[in-house]
Amino acid sequence: MTGTASRPTLEAVAARAGVSRATASRVVNGGDGVREPLVERVRRAVEELGYVPNQAARSLVTRRHDAVAVVIAEPETRVFADPFFALQLRGISKELTAHDSQLVLLLTEGRDDHVRVGRYLAGGHVDGALVFSLHLDDPLPGLIHGAGVPTVFGGRPGWGDGPRDAVPTVYVDCDNRGGARDAVRHLVGLGRTRIAHITGPLDQTSAADRLDGFRDVMVDVDPALIAEGDFTPAGGERAMRELLERRPDVDAVFAANDLSAAGALRVLRERGRRVPDDVAVIGFDDMLPVAEQTDPPLTTVRQDIEEIGRLMARLLLRRLDRAADEGPVGAPSSVVLPTTLVRRASA
Amino acid sequence: MTGTASRPTLEAVAARAGVSRATASRVVNGGDGVREPLVERVRRAVEELGYVPNQAARSLVTRRHDAVAVVIAEPETRVFADPFFALQLRGISKELTAHDSQLVLLLTEGRDDHVRVGRYLAGGHVDGALVFSLHLDDPLPGLIHGAGVPTVFGGRPGWGDGPRDAVPTVYVDCDNRGGARDAVRHLVGLGRTRIAHITGPLDQTSAADRLDGFRDVMVDVDPALIAEGDFTPAGGERAMRELLERRPDVDAVFAANDLSAAGALRVLRERGRRVPDDVAVIGFDDMLPVAEQTDPPLTTVRQDIEEIGRLMARLLLRRLDRAADEGPVGAPSSVVLPTTLVRRASA
Structure with a gap:
């Protein structure tokens, strides 16, 4: 399997299948008009010989690689520890597969490796990029911009909705602020008055927007009722301990995501606080099975x-099609999805 | 961020950093002999401008992309559900990052997508490939062979140790058969006589080898004491139910991995069998935290x-270096790591 191993040719496939080269070519290139038994024979020959069409040569003509990069601006360890990313990748993978586009996940150990990611994107290996979990000081957007690949972001990037260098930023997000408002209003409706918030990492817009939503309802809130978390269960535990120390009279907590809510619930149980009787708890995401398996369910x-x-994948593919058909034209616009409050036992 | 956005040039970086083009070039290309404050200024300019070296042009000279593909022959959903893959990727990621090589994970929905993976590998986007979790009838090896990229396999491939088309197969694995023998001998040493085995998917060599190790010790075993699992907790539950039905007198179980052992433990508890008193259970992998968190610990x-x-990553990188230095020469040989029995409470 070194570079010197000779690759099977289309001629070899045709010979093995007992068809003409033209027929083999039609099957391999996805054309119509070949009878099913012949298609089957060519396919079998392709598989037996391990034939692979010369994609590099084809790319030169079409300038397409039928591949899309996914970049998650988190270290590889978090990508696999937080089910949020697996879920987002599942959606991306289904959509790309349906369009026969290869999902190319670029993993890193940390932010220091983002220059290398930018290099790969600039190297002409993919048609476009899907980027998520950006942090405010992340070098990635600049690097991606420099690489010149069409990009769709997961989560509103920190530089705002407006155009950046005349290229509109396209993103998909949920209504973080509105969802947070719904959560806090629900706690107010339960008669709670000392409502705390465990934030996410505030260098991410999703966390900042949820904090804004909390403040929309809790105008003039005591700052001691806000503790910074980091979207992990351990961060939620730490924040809950701080809150109990600063405001032992706290009677409700809105956590910026379900994982940190799960951490908060553990600390409350440890301290003998009943949920929801003493302290009501609400999370964000409805991450399953986490949200159903907490005690009490979240x-x-x-x-x-x-x-x-x-x-995200659909918007990018549409953008790539447009680019191929009409040259660089206006990109599709961003999408913000609504949220819904799911009531279980914790509030 | 379309293809028409103009990329920042090296000249722009030099101007911004207030250094000569030659100095900027030396920093960007990793050369020595530039004073630290200047290096710092160039790095800042690179980041601020989002400068990316023209890797495609550089690749033409060096024929290297500094990128390695990882292919896991499982659907994307299993890749994220089984911590085994996260652990293996962690080792790969650390090693590739240390050599400034980009980890390119090619995800699929299933086996039908492997032809597309072969196309990407053949497209000249990576220097080599790391492939694991192969199944016997997988088209992937043929496709990879056809793509002509140097490859190291995780787990012994099903076609044996010998050369295939004159290219030796290089793999890294653990001593599956020896480890299985140790497990079963331990159960025999505990005085157990009706020892069952829950296998993995038998189209994978790791599962087949562990079954062979079981049979090495349990010569002439009653076939009713062998139930097929699939390395998942649900598969372990199913197999354990079958075993209890066929041989209610079973007094020990060797499960082919920890996840299926965890499933077996749940069924035993459900049926009121005490572990290890009534039934001793041993797993395989020492997957943490799973193996410590089962009841009883595994x-x-x-x-x-x-x-x-x-x-795997180290062997591939060594192979690539050799290939660059000396042309195609003998590949490094495969490595089989020893296993150790870890005693906790379940046996």
Whole structure:
């Protein structure tokens, strides 16, 4: 399997299948008008010989690789520890597969490796990129911009909705602020008055927007009722301990995601606080099975994470088609999906 | 971010950093002999401008992309559900990052997508490939062979140790058969006489080898004591139910991996069988935290999954270096790592 191994040719496929070269070519290139038994024979020959069409040569003509890069601006360890990413990738994978486009996931150990990711994107290996979990000081957007590949972002990027260098930013997100408002209003409706918030990492817009939503309802809130988390269960535990220390009278918590809510629930149980009687708890995401398996099961703000992934891929593919057909034209616009409050036992 | 956006040039970087083009070039291309404050200024300019070296042009000279593909012959959903893959990827990622090589994970929905993976590999986008979780009838090896990229396999491929088309197959694996023998001998040493085996999917060599190890010790075993699983907790539950039905007198179970052992433990508890008093249970992998969190904690055969990933990457990189230095020469040979029995409470 070195570079010197000779590749099977289309002629060899045709000979093995007992058909003409033209017929073999039609089958391999997805054309119509070949009878099913012949298609079957060619396919079998392709598989037996391990024939692969010369994609590099074909790319030179079409300038398409039928491949889309996915970049998650988190270290590889978090990508596999947080089910959020698996869900988003599932949506992306289904959509790309349906369009016979290869999902190319570029993993990194950390932010230091983003220059290398930019290099790969600039190297002409993919048609476009899907990027998510950006942080405010991330070098990635600049690198992607430099690489000149069409991109759709998961989550509103931190530089705002407006155009950047005359190229409109396209993203898919849920209504983080509105969802947060719904959660806090629900707690207010339960008669709670000392409502705390465990934030996500505030260098991400999703976390900042959820905090804004909390403040929309809790105007003039005591700052001691806001503790910074990081979207992980351990961060939720830490934040809950801080809150109990600063405001032992806290009677409700809105956590910025389900994982940190799960951490908060563990600390409350440890301290003998009953949920929801003493402290009501709401999360965000409706991440399954997490949200159903907490004790008690979690009331939360649902967003359709898999659908966000699917939409990201769909918008990018549409953009690539347009680019191929008409040259660079206006990109499709961003999409913000609504959220819904899911009531379980915790609030 | 369309193809028409003009990329920042090296000249622009030099101007922004207030250094000569030659100095900027030396920093960008990793050369020595530039003073630290200047290096810092160039790096900042690179980041601010989003400059990306023209990798495509560079690849033409070096014929290297500094990128390695990872292909897991399982659907994307299993890749994210089974911590085995995350561990192996962690080892691979660390090793590739240390050599500034980009990890390119090619995800699929299923086996039907492998032809597309072969196309991407043949397209000249990566220097080599790391492939794991092959199944016997997988079209992937033929496609990879056809793509002509140097490859290292995780787990012994099903076509044996010998050369295939004069190219030696290089793989990294653990001693599946020896580890299985150790597990079963331990059960025999505990005085158990009706020892069952829950297999993995038998179209994978790891599962077939563990079954062979079981048979090495349990010569002439009653076939009713062997139930086929699939390396998942659900498969372990199913197999355990079958075993209890066929041989209610079973007094020990060797499960082919920890996840299926966890499933078996759940069924045993459900049926009121005490572990290890009534039925002793051993797993394989020492997958943490799973193996420590089962009830009771799991006695198991430890293999160093992360190290296998690291070694796969190391062997491939060595092979690529050799190929660059000396042309196609003999590849490094395969590595089989030893296993160790880890005793916890279940056996």
